[in-house]
Amino acid sequence: MDINDLRSLITVAGLLCFLAIVWWAYGKSSKKGFEEAANLPFAEGDDDGAASRTSHPR
Structure with missing residues (x-):
């Protein structure tokens, strides 16, 4: 070899x-499994993270 x-x-x-x-x-x-992972950004009820980012005064 x-x-x-x-x-x-x-x-x-x-x-x-x-x-x-x-x-x-x-x-x-x-x-x-891949379809479920692809739809995670569109899942409802996950508004806590977005609201906390925009509610802070600058």
């Missing part, structure tokens, strides 16, 4: 890791 074999193995391992991340991110099982 020389350095080129090691480089090839690392390249293949990197490709497999990339494909695993893409499969995880776009899989059906992750879709619901």
Whole structure:
């Protein structure tokens, strides 16, 4: 085994890791969690933080 074999193995391992991340991110099982996280800024009842920032006198 020389350095080129090691480089090839690392390249293949990197490709497999990339494909695993893409499969995880776009899989059906992750879709619901990502949709909930995307809608968090629009959730109602979280007005305490915005009101406290604007009510301070300058």
